[in-house]
Amino acid sequence: MLSALDHKLLRDLWRIKGQAAAIALVVAVGVLLLVMMSGMLNSLEETRRTYYERYRLADVFAPAVGAPEQVLERLRAVPGVAAAEGRVTGAALLDMAGQDLPVRARAISLPALGAPRLNAIYLTDGRMFTPGRTGEVVLLKGFAEAHGLRLGDHLRATMNGARRDFTIVGMAQAPEFLFTTAPGEIVPDDARFAVIWMNREALSAALDVQGAFNEALIALDRGARLAPVLAAVDRILDPHGGLGAYGLKDQISDRFLTEEIRGLRVSSSVVPPIFMAVAAFLLYIVIARLVQAEREQIGLVKAFGYSDWEVALHYFKMVLAIAVFGALLGCALGIWAGRAMAGVYQDFYKFPFLIFRVDPASFVTGVLVSVLAASAGALWVLRGVFRLTPAVAMRPPAPADFSRTGALNERLKGWLDQPSRMVIRRILRNPGRIAGAVVGIAVGMGLSSAQLSLLSGFDRTLDLTFGVIDRSDVSVTFVQPMPSGSVHALRQLPGVIEVEPVRTIGVTLRNGAQNYRGAINGLVTQPRLNRAVTSQMDTIAMPREGVVLARALADILQVKAGDVVQLDVLEGRRPTLEVPVTRIAETLLGAPAFMHMDTLNRALREPGRVSGAYLRVDGARIPEVFAVLKSMPTVAGVARREDARAAMQTLMDTGAGMMRYVMAAIAGIITFGIVYNAARISFGEQARDLASLRVIGFSTGETAFVLLGELAIVVLLALPLGVGIGHYLSFLIAAGFSTDIYQIPTRFRPDAFGTAALAVIVAAIVSGLLVKRDINRVDLVATLKTRE
Incomplete structure (x- = not known):
């Protein structure tokens, strides 16, 4: 049985349904983002953990030149090791139809019978190879899809200098190849790197490592410490050409996934609170004005004998109904959006299954923030209204003393008509309310402009990386470090303009407890084609002593210029070097380190050696250059800069960077909701005044001008403030999206702020048209009557 106040509550909610819906929408989109990002983050982490466990991904990878099978028993005896297994891996080049260049591939052995104890694969199509048939392989599904390969197709590969033909009998996914990146490259690309699984005996024969393994896979006991295990494994494998054992966190695929998840985690801890704070602030403003507009009805209800607490509870019910409805709608939409986005992530990360899970805390947080913000807005206004007696509350508030504005009114008469003067007077007489509307719209514009700046920042990362920092056309990687004469051979190729x-x-770079497994790039004194640069994009000359670190790497190691870092070399004689940090570079892709090439070779005691080269090539002769490189046995791989840029664009558009589009859309929705709310509330507050203007002879257009003129001024005042808010928000949001893989630069983008301002203006025009329609439909008699 509903009480009289509950009946009134339902009528009030229906009467302000448009306004209430706009408020609820602002709340909903804030909660939606919180729940969606929480769901995606939890789903990715849970799916990764389950995938790794189900297919037994190793905790430690230990490559070596070649170790006999007996060494595995010593590895299994290391304290903390739960299991150890050896396998054979090697490089291959695949000749793909219609491509000028061979594709780099990694060949991995599997047992002829049964599944491996560690690093199992998920067969998606076809079957495993038949024991004894050396020409059958299982191919990574992502590569097969990128090239349109099907079961039964043939692959021609070069392995260990010999040509071999293989038949694809199966396609698979594997937890260690969620991302596939060619050696020496940082950008994953399914089309440019393949993985093939082969019979152990066949691959051992092809690579000439019979009776041995060249990579050990190790699983750890629960609670085992990684560092002592790595040290013990290195000691055991060192006589057999060990290349440095490393943990799962340094495995390239897991590192990419971890960085993407970390970026998403940072974004989910930075961005949703910003949106929720904006929604809470707007809700506070809207509710405060809504309750103030109900002043006379509060007095009337109290006159009928209802106590202050009963009246307070009634209006709290109204406030909570709107806030809770918006929060619940946001939770429902957040679950739906989270599932949809998690599905996209599943395809991108190539998980064979998805475990979707939303953190219940995100629901609690979303609902609590919405309810508390609404309650704060209501309490702030109700505390003053409830002090009034019914007779006083039923009358409009006592007008302020505007006698001092008389001179201003006289001056305005000379160049403003009466409706315009009314707009100016209303703004001057209600500075607090106007300021709240200005701040609300400015914050909404700030969110939109910050998101648009983020979009521009992603584009700038690509432009600077592949246009300013990397100015080469082609990069060449050798099979092994070659004499410097190999560079002269490249200079003689037809169409090659410049070689670097x-x-x-x-x-492994170390600074105390901080470490990072990466690479040192030895460059010439004044690099031109691929450079380390300052924040002004000026070339950093390679110092004869010391190392230059990317800012992202310096932050990881917690070092600055002048500090000393330790370099544990993982190749050749594997020396340990102590070198000073001479400069910090502003690279935007990866976390590289640079040294002078001669200094690096001298430290390795390998003078005059090069690992590869960057080429500037005549565009018309690139196919001719590729044809020659393809026939050179010392060349392990060739990559075009434009291919790397396209792959990076895909990574930014479909990984965690994809969220920037979603949040830009949500920011746009919030901005429109803010402007529309401002227009609707202003109409609700002035409905009786506007009806009075109509009665005394004002036209519909003049009446609408009085209302919408105020909205126009509020919007114009909000635009410059929105630019300032958006500028500072863009730094905070860009920091949330930056990872070790890529960093997002932030700077003032006039086009982004202009677009956001235009969006606010369009929202104001649309909102104005919707409100003007209501003005035209207003029932003058009913509006002028005292309601309730």
């Missing part, structure tokens, strides 16, 4: 050598070695 590079020496790259794998290292």
